[in-house]
Amino acid sequence: MRNVFSRSSTLLRKLLVVILLAVTLMIVDNFTSWLKPAYSAVDNLARPLYWIANIPLRVQEWSANSATPRSEIESDNLRLTKESLIYHGQLQRMSDLAAENLRLRRLLNATELLQDSVLVTEVIGVSANPLRHTLTIDRGTADGVFIGQPLLDAEGLMGQIIKVHKRHSTALLITDSSHALPVHVLRNGLRSIAEGNADYNRLNLKFVSPTADIREGDELVSSGLGGLYPAGYPVGTVLNIASEPGDNFLKIDIDPSAEIDRSRHLLLLYTSRDSAAGAVK
Amino acid sequence: MESDNRGVAVCLTLILAVVFSLMPLSGDWIVWKPNFLLLVVMAWIIHWPNDLGIFFAASVGLLGDILLRMTLGHSVVVFALCAAAIALLSRWAKYLSMLQRALLVALIISLVAVLEASVFIFYGRPSAIEHLPMKILLSMLAWPFIDRLVARLQPKRA
Numbered sequence: 001m002r003n004v005f006s007r008s009s010t011l012l013r014k015l016l017v018v019i020l021l022a023v024t025l026m027i028v029d030n031f032t033s034w035l036k037p038a039y040s041a042v043d044n045l046a047r048p049l050y051w052i053a054n055i056p057l058r059v060q061e062w063s064a065n066s067a068t069p070r071s072e073i074e075s076d077n078l079r080l081t082k083e084s085l086i087y088h089g090q091l092q093r094m095s096d097l098a099a100e101n102l103r104l105r106r107l108l109n110a111t112e113l114l115q116d117s118v119l120v121t122e123v124i125g126v127s128a129n130p131l132r133h134t135l136t137i138d139r140g141t142a143d144g145v146f147i148g149q150p151l152l153d154a155e156g157l158m159g160q161i162i163k164v165h166k167r168h169s170t171a172l173l174i175t176d177s178s179h180a181l182p183v184h185v186l187r188n189g190l191r192s193i194a195e196g197n198a199d200y201n202r203l204n205l206k207f208v209s210p211t212a213d214i215r216e217g218d219e220l221v222s223s224g225l226g227g228l229y230p231a232g233y234p235v236g237t238v239l240n241i242a243s244e245p246g247d248n249f250l251k252i253d254i255d256p257s258a259e260i261d262r263s264r265h266l267l268l269l270y271t272s273r274d275s276a277a278g279a280v281k
Numbered sequence: 282m283e284s285d286n287r288g289v290a291v292c293l294t295l296i297l298a299v300v301f302s303l304m305p306l307s308g309d310w311i312v313w314k315p316n317f318l319l320l321v322v323m324a325w326i327i328h329w330p331n332d333l334g335i336f337f338a339a340s341v342g343l344l345g346d347i348l349l350r351m352t353l354g355h356s357v358v359v360f361a362l363c364a365a366a367i368a369l370l371s372r373w374a375k376y377l378s379m380l381q382r383a384l385l386v387a388l389i390i391s392l393v394a395v396l397e398a399s400v401f402i403f404y405g406r407p408s409a410i411e412h413l414p415m416k417i418l419l420s421m422l423a424w425p426f427i428d429r430l431v432a433r434l435q436p437k438r439a
Binding site: 008015019039042054125132170199262 | 296299300301302303304305306307311312314334335336339343344347348349350351352353354355357358361362365368369401406407408409412
């Protein structure tokens with residue numbers, strides 16, 4: 001019995017020491033950048049682990065591609081050719097509109113629209129912590145990636161780069177609870193802030209007054225305010241609007257445009273003000 | 282396995298747990314994924330209580346914090362609390378059946394997860410507490426495999 005009690009008191013002492021150390025670490029991590037080199041070193045060492053962790057996904061993709069019948073591939077090819085033709089047609093019209101827009105802006109003596117370029121990247125890791133929405137991508141400083149760089153998928157804005165290493169980087173997704181993004185309603189230009197809430201399929205719109213002109217189905221795009229994200233990229237669609245008596249603001253849920261938890265191939269965005277090496281138009 | 286190889290065995294299981302933790306999933310599976318690192322640490326402490334304890338668990342927690350991008354020190358506390366509970370009960374836990382051991386692990390994980398979620402809620406941060414039952418269930422289902430693997434890998438006594 002005595003042995004049991006002495007064992008528990010030793011355990012308690014050890015536990016207290018560990019908790020004290022953990023609290024110190026939390027303070028150091030939150031208020032200083034002393035541990036950044038250690039993070040970077042471990043991240044570089046962990047890269048092979050990310051590669052191994054992705055093997056099942058690659059095998060699944062490979063087997064899905066191998067098992068697709070030839071007729072399906074041919075019909076897919078035909079559909080993609082048609083789509084490409086349609087997009088090329090639309091692009092010609094867009095070039096015309098862009099040129100017209102530029103002429104009008106020059107007439108107004110306004111700043112020229114920035115031409116953005118992109119770099120294709122692949123997701124090599126996803127945060128294992130469900131409350132922290134981050135991705136690891138296979139591009140780093142060697143490819144001209146920089147902190148704060150916007151990340152897109154084919155459908156819309158995904159997030160921004162928060163850590164850069166030589167051959168890989170970490171991006172914070174727009175659905176992370178610590179992320180906020182200035183947006184406006186495409187229909188009428190109403191400005192607001194889209195905040196993440198640790199749900200991959202939802203964003204919340206903040207500070208919209210109950211009298212504001214906003215409807216379900218309204219599309220939201222980045223407003224470019226704050227200077228981090230360029231203006232005009234799709235962010236999401238208004239899913240539902242709730243107003244509770246006594247609340248100063250509406251509760252608005254947004255369905256993100258980007259396939260946040262599914263997209264594998266992404267685009268790193270360079271605006272013409274970013275002097276980026278290796279960017280491909 | 283020779284006792285000289287015990288470090289290799291521990292490292293091997295930890296690497297496996299990290300790989301499973303980093304495996305990309307979509308939809309609700311991301312939130313439901315068991316904490317494989319924590320399960321492996323608990324299995325090692327149950328099977329090897331005299332050599333591995335709170336400091337081992339805290340070190341793995343620190344590694345988890347860095348790899349899984351949590352606030353540094355967060356998993357250290359969670360792992361140390363679970364390790365302390367397991368270390369206290371390890372003398373009895375060794376003689377429990379697989380199901381009883383799975384239930385014990387589920388109970389400890391639940392208590393620590395509720396404590397963790399309370400802290401998150403207190404600070405107004407999302408806690409994902411609604412997904413906890415599914416996560417616990419999946420942890421219980423994963424436990425027998427981890428327990429058996431660790432039992433096979435643990436060094437034989439001289």
